[in-house]
Amino acid sequence: MSGQTARGDSRPVDPRTSRPIGPMAQPGYYRGFSTLSQQKFWDAKTREVILDRVNNVPQIRFFTPEQASLLEAICDRVLPQDDRDAAHRIPIVPQIDKRLYENSHDGYRYEDMPPDRDAFRFGLRGIEEIARHLYATGFLEIGLLEQDEILRSLHDGNPAAAHEIWSQMAVQRFWLLLVSDCADAYYSHPWAWDEIGFGGPAYPRAYMRLERGEAEPWESNEKRYDWRAPDSSLSDAYEPVAGQAEHLGSPGQGGTH
Amino acid sequence: MLGAIQRIEMPIRRFPEGEEVDYVIVGVGAGGGVLLQRLARAGFRVIGFDAGPFWDTERDWVSDEKGAHNLYWNDLRITAGQHPLAFGANNSGKGIGGGTVHWASFTPRLHPSDFRIHSEDGVGVDWPITYSELKPYYELLERELPVSGPSSYPWGDPHGYPYGPHPMGGVGNTLIRGCTKLGIGVSAGGPVAILEGSRGDRPHCIYRGFCIQGCKVGAKASTLITHVPDALENGAEIRPDCMVSRVHLGQNRRVTGVTYFDGEGRERFQKAKAVIVAGYSIETPRLLLNSACPEFENGLANSSDCVGRYLMAQAGNVVMGRFDELVRMYKAPPAHALTEEFYETDAQRGFARGFAIQTVGPLPISFAKQMMTAKGAWGWGLRSVMMDYNHWSAFGFLGELLPHAENRVQLAGEKDHFGIPIAKVTFNLYDNDKKLIEYGKNKTMEVMWAAGATEVVQETRYAHLVGAARMGDNPETSVVDEFGRTHDISNLFICDGSIMPTQGSANPGLTIMALAARIADYLITQGDEIFTSEKRNSEKPAIRRNLSPPDTWGHGMPAL
Numbered sequence: 001m002s003g004q005t006a007r008g009d010s011r012p013v014d015p016r017t018s019r020p021i022g023p024m025a026q027p028g029y030y031r032g033f034s035t036l037s038q039q040k041f042w043d044a045k046t047r048e049v050i051l052d053r054v055n056n057v058p059q060i061r062f063f064t065p066e067q068a069s070l071l072e073a074i075c076d077r078v079l080p081q082d083d084r085d086a087a088h089r090i091p092i093v094p095q096i097d098k099r100l101y102e103n104s105h106d107g108y109r110y111e112d113m114p115p116d117r118d119a120f121r122f123g124l125r126g127i128e129e130i131a132r133h134l135y136a137t138g139f140l141e142i143g144l145l146e147q148d149e150i151l152r153s154l155h156d157g158n159p160a161a162a163h164e165i166w167s168q169m170a171v172q173r174f175w176l177l178l179v180s181d182c183a184d185a186y187y188s189h190p191w192a193w194d195e196i197g198f199g200g201p202a203y204p205r206a207y208m209r210l211e212r213g214e215a216e217p218w219e220s221n222e223k224r225y226d227w228r229a230p231d232s233s234l235s236d237a238y239e240p241v242a243g244q245a246e247h248l249g250s251p252g253q254g255g256t257h
Numbered sequence: 258m259l260g261a262i263q264r265i266e267m268p269i270r271r272f273p274e275g276e277e278v279d280y281v282i283v284g285v286g287a288g289g290g291v292l293l294q295r296l297a298r299a300g301f302r303v304i305g306f307d308a309g310p311f312w313d314t315e316r317d318w319v320s321d322e323k324g325a326h327n328l329y330w331n332d333l334r335i336t337a338g339q340h341p342l343a344f345g346a347n348n349s350g351k352g353i354g355g356g357t358v359h360w361a362s363f364t365p366r367l368h369p370s371d372f373r374i375h376s377e378d379g380v381g382v383d384w385p386i387t388y389s390e391l392k393p394y395y396e397l398l399e400r401e402l403p404v405s406g407p408s409s410y411p412w413g414d415p416h417g418y419p420y421g422p423h424p425m426g427g428v429g430n431t432l433i434r435g436c437t438k439l440g441i442g443v444s445a446g447g448p449v450a451i452l453e454g455s456r457g458d459r460p461h462c463i464y465r466g467f468c469i470q471g472c473k474v475g476a477k478a479s480t481l482i483t484h485v486p487d488a489l490e491n492g493a494e495i496r497p498d499c500m501v502s503r504v505h506l507g508q509n510r511r512v513t514g515v516t517y518f519d520g521e522g523r524e525r526f527q528k529a530k531a532v533i534v535a536g537y538s539i540e541t542p543r544l545l546l547n548s549a550c551p552e553f554e555n556g557l558a559n560s561s562d563c564v565g566r567y568l569m570a571q572a573g574n575v576v577m578g579r580f581d582e583l584v585r586m587y588k589a590p591p592a593h594a595l596t597e598e599f600y601e602t603d604a605q606r607g608f609a610r611g612f613a614i615q616t617v618g619p620l621p622i623s624f625a626k627q628m629m630t631a632k633g634a635w636g637w638g639l640r641s642v643m644m645d646y647n648h649w650s651a652f653g654f655l656g657e658l659l660p661h662a663e664n665r666v667q668l669a670g671e672k673d674h675f676g677i678p679i680a681k682v683t684f685n686l687y688d689n690d691k692k693l694i695e696y697g698k699n700k701t702m703e704v705m706w707a708a709g710a711t712e713v714v715q716e717t718r719y720a721h722l723v724g725a726a727r728m729g730d731n732p733e734t735s736v737v738d739e740f741g742r743t744h745d746i747s748n749l750f751i752c753d754g755s756i757m758p759t760q761g762s763a764n765p766g767l768t769i770m771a772l773a774a775r776i777a778d779y780l781i782t783q784g785d786e787i788f789t790s791e792k793r794n795s796e797k798p799a800i801r802r803n804l805s806p807p808d809t810w811g812h813g814m815p816a817l
Contacts, residue, residue, distance in 0.1 A: 012637065027644075028644050029644060042320065043315070043319075043320065043473065045315065045316055045317070045318070045319050046319040046320045046321055046324070049319045049321055049324040050319075050321060050324075053323075077636060078635055078636060079635075079636070079639065079640070080636055080637055080640065104326075104331070105331065105333065105345075106329075106331065106343075106344075106345040106346065107329060107330055107331040107332065107333065107334060107344045107345025107346070107349065108333065108334045108335070108336045108342075108343060108344040108345060109333060109334075109335055109336070110335075110336055110337070110341055111335055111336065111337035111341070111681070148636070151635075151636075155633065155635060176629065176630070179626075179629050179635050179639070180626055180629065183622060183625035183626055183629065183639070184323060184622055186625075187322075187621040187622045187625050187643065188321070188322060188323035188622055192621065192643075193621065195643075195644065196621060196643050196644055196646040196647065197585075197646065197647045198587055198620070198621050198646060198647075199585075199587060199588070200320075201319075201320035201321060201465075201467075202320060202463070202464075202465035202466070202467075203320045203463065203465050203467070203473050203474060204463070204473075204474070205463075206463030206464060206465060207463070207464045207465055207466070207588045207589070208464070209588075210424055210425065210426045210427070210464055210588045210589045211424075211425060211426065211427060211430060212427070212430075212582070212583070213427055213582055213583025213584050213585045213647060214583075214585075215585075222583060222647065227641075229636070229637035229638075229641075230637075233636060233637050234636075235635050235636020235637045235638050235639075236636065236637040236638045236641065237638065238632040238633055238634055238638055238642075239633045240631075240632065240633040241629075241630065241633050
């Protein structure tokens with residue numbers, strides 16, 4: 001364990017008081033807003049699909065228990081939820097596991113990538129190898145900052161070890177696949193919609209206030225608070241995915257026009 | 258008022274096993290759907306095959322981004338090249354209605370110049386037809402869908418729209434503000450194939466913003482609700498969940514029918530006097546390449562070696578701007594305002610052809626991934642920018658990329674679960690394309706800044722597909738003639754976006770439908786000649802205005 005920081009507080013910080021924020025049931029600027037509270041205004045099929053997502057978290061069937069715990073630690077950094085209390089964390093690994101177990105994908109695979117199942121197996125091995133190379137211990141054992149260092153090296157296309165793995169797949173494509181899968185799981189959950197003030201399903205009731213960002217009578221107005229990422233994190237800096245970004249395409253993105 | 262607003266009856270007709278029909282259409286999307294409806298109305302015995310389901314819109318579709326996954330063509334494709342394309346939700350539908358189920362439904366026409374870019378600009382290739390030959394079909398389809406938009410649309414061939422423009426959402430207001438500041442004309446409220454007032458059994462738009470997840474309301478046009486019901490009423494059969502694997506060549510260089518896998522995975526054969534492939538720019542060439550036979554070793558109807566080549570995507574960069582005030586871009590249809598001010602070639606810009614700027618309205622998952630690529634966001638940075646989701650607006654830049662022979666669809670080594678070789682798609686940008694994207698991206702960002710954004714970022718992306726079985730007069734450099742008839746085989750046709758030789762900066766859906774209506778007029782005029790004769794009559798057909806679905810023609814004819 002050479003040169004590691006203490007794990008430290010993983011919660012975001014109020015910049016005025018320097019005190020950690022949360023954990024709380026509902027982070028974000030729309031406190032009290034609940035899309036699920038509107039479910040009686042949704043159509044039956046939509047309600048069924050969304051309630052199933054909330055109430056029936058899939059069992060782990062694709063990953064081994066070891067792979068699942070490693071991925072859990074990775075997803076905790078790729079999409080951190082330390083400001084959420086334990087009862088309101090959005091399950092991410094079970095959704096990734098379900099997709100891979102069902103071998104579901106977005107309809108295409110880059111020529112320089114293995115199938116998604118292998119990409120995740122390789123990627124997990126690669127991340128673990130980097131941790132062992134740099135810190136002589138596993139990813140689960142190292143500090144939060146060190147974990148972020150490793151993940152940022154994938155983002156930068158500059159991993160410190162496991163080169164035989166990254167020679168089998170484009171490291172930044174794996175990174176985008178991983179972040180995409182986390183985003184899919186998190187932002188498909190109604191608690192995340194509440195967090196960001198997205199109104200969610202509106203059929204058959206409709207939206208009637210289309211302009212000036214006005215809230216529907218059942219939506220909430222924004223109530224902002226200041227926060228910054230914890231000192232134990234590197235992920236609050238915005239650095240474009242390095243190098244050949246133009247050639248990376250837009251993985252998994254739905255059509256917009 | 259919960260419950261089904263609209264219901265489409267499932268098809269009841271079923272042609273007897275082993276019976277030869279007049280036409281088999283492979284793919285019931287934008288092109289196949291319109292063609293099926295017209296051939297049925299004209300009395301032909303016709304079957305429309307589709308690899309996906311016959312949607313029950315109330316029971317199958319959801320107001321949910323992730324839950325809409327099954328609307329798209331998610332069977333595996335390999336994507337390659339320096340600028341590999343995304344497929345699936347980005348540009349490919351599966352099921353009755355095809356891509357029109359999940360299009361945002363912007364429906365601009367091509368401009369007259371689009372049909373002759375080689376003559377005018379020395380790039381790409383001219384079409385075998387002119388704008389004026391397609392114009393009456395644009396007018397027909399704009400009423401059949403129908404299209405909402407301004408009564409006076411200034412670009413290309415100026416025209417008006419039969420249904421009134423939609424009210425603005427937050428993104429449209431951003432576009433209007435930015436364009437107005439810069440003195441750029443902008444079209445507010447269309448053209449978009451979404452009902453702004455109810456018509457027949459279709460209610461008007463409710464502005465819920467889930468257009469590309471499938472319109473449960475029935476306000477957004479798709480051939481599933483605009484043309485398929487009339488096709489069924491007029492005796493067409495639809496075979497959903499049937500994957501066509503091969504078009505068969507018989508005696509005298511004539512096709513005899515198709516092999517397909519039915520919903521239970523059984524391999525079957527359907528006899529037909531003529532076959533029309535309407536599977537769009539990836540599946541159409543894939544099917545022809547997979548139908549290679551001793552007479553056509555490199556793929557059916559591919560003596561030109563053009564099947565799969567000249568594939569095009571449009572440049573589709575998404576430009577996102579953050580505003581101090583709230584926008585809430587999830588409300589209103591993603592498609593509701595645009596400008597074509599930069600559509601035509603301007604020599605001073607240093608490249609040929611141009612682009613459009615359109616509203617888009619990414620929902621949270623899409624927006625998160627856009628922030629991932631545009632800003633490199635992850636971790637707390639992603640959480641933070643997503644908490645500002647309601648402060649962001651987004652424009653789609655839509656730019657014309659030129660046709661190149663090496664941008665192509667081939668067969669990969671891998672096979673799908675039926676054992677059919679899958680498609681491998683190679684895509685590269687060329688010099689004009691790169692210059693156009695650079696200029697257009699910057700101009701779109703400039704508009705976003707002018708609208709008052711405090712931060713502007715963009716994501717490189719490609720939208721729509723056309724080409725890969727292009728039409729032309731020369732059999733050595735094109736696959737089909739102006740009527741979609743393959744040069745090689747007189748009873749094999751193609752009727753989808755793959756026949757477009759170039760693409761302009763217009764969303765291709767309306768043009769694909771207009772071409773399908775024109776092909777239908779040709780087939781109907783030719784009658785049984787198609788089934789019995791090798792003679793190729795190249796006489797242009799008269800337009801038939803009596804083939805529209807009921808109560809469409811004659812509605813809303815704005816004066817200019």
